[in-house]
Amino acid sequence: MGPKVLVIEDEETMAEGLAYNLGKEGFEVSVARDGEDGIHQARERRPDLVLLDLMLPRVSGLDVCRALRQESNVAVIMLTARTSQVDKVVGLELGADDYLTKPFSLRELIARIRAVMRRASGAGVRHLGLFECRGLTMDFYARLVKVRGRTVELPPKEYDLLYTLATQRGRTLSREDLIRAVWSEGTGVDPRTVDVHVRGLRERIEEDPAHPEFIRTVRGVGYRFDDEEMAQSSRGDARATASGEAASSLRVGRAAADP
Ligand code: CA
Secondary structure: OOOEEEEEOOOHHHHHHHHHHHHHOOOEEEEEOOHHHHHHHHHHHOOOEEEEEOOOOOOOHHHHHHHHHHHOOOEEEEEEOOOOHHHHHHHHHOOOOEEEEOOOOHHHHHHHHHHHHHHHHHOOOOOOOEEEEOOEEEEOOOOEEEEOOEEEOOOHHHHHHHHHHHHOOOOOEEHHHHHHHHOOOOOOOOHHHHHHHHHHHHHHHOOOOOOOOOEEEEOOOEEEEOOHHHHHHHHHOOOOOEOHHHHHHHHHHHHHHOO
16 A cells, blocks of 8 residues: 555545545545544544645644644645745744645645655654653554553543643643543533542652652643653753743744744
């Protein structure tokens, strides 16, 4: 089977045209019609390359790009409208490998795909669906968690909690955010239930659950999985309470990127 390409594009004719033509060229193509489904499919199917339209409903292409980059180095080619110079720059800053301005020819697209994939294959592919951070690895595909090389068995809700925090690392999530993401029944779940599960999770993944290094408490708000930068700075000022200020300074990048 050929290389796997995921097309994230909401325009039907464009998406179908790409799927048909790339299929003829020997690629194994799947299509997502919005950003949310795109991220989901990227995790499930582990494509070698993502063709990402920037103008998408719900979750924008730039947010999809950022989410993909948080968990993998999958090759990303952005498809942009002629007018969106700014998006191109931001997209490349977010780690997209290349971009094509619509309309483009199939020949041009294939040439770019091959070039990007050649570069990517030399870099050592970190697959989408595999998460690694400070000795904690998650395989979303197999639902496997390892801490410092040791496999950890997590009850389903604790796994989902860790998944939610890890895939949005750097972001402080409120108990309500976590309930919405983890408990499908949603309303009626006591916020303290989250605390109970976080405690259980820490017992299993933290070396010292009283001084957690993965799941931090953000007082009065909720919890956060620190990204590398935050973890480093918090090591500097010995387990300073994670403050709301750190969380909001992180949002600067996002705010600047949003249209
Ligand atoms: Ca579009």
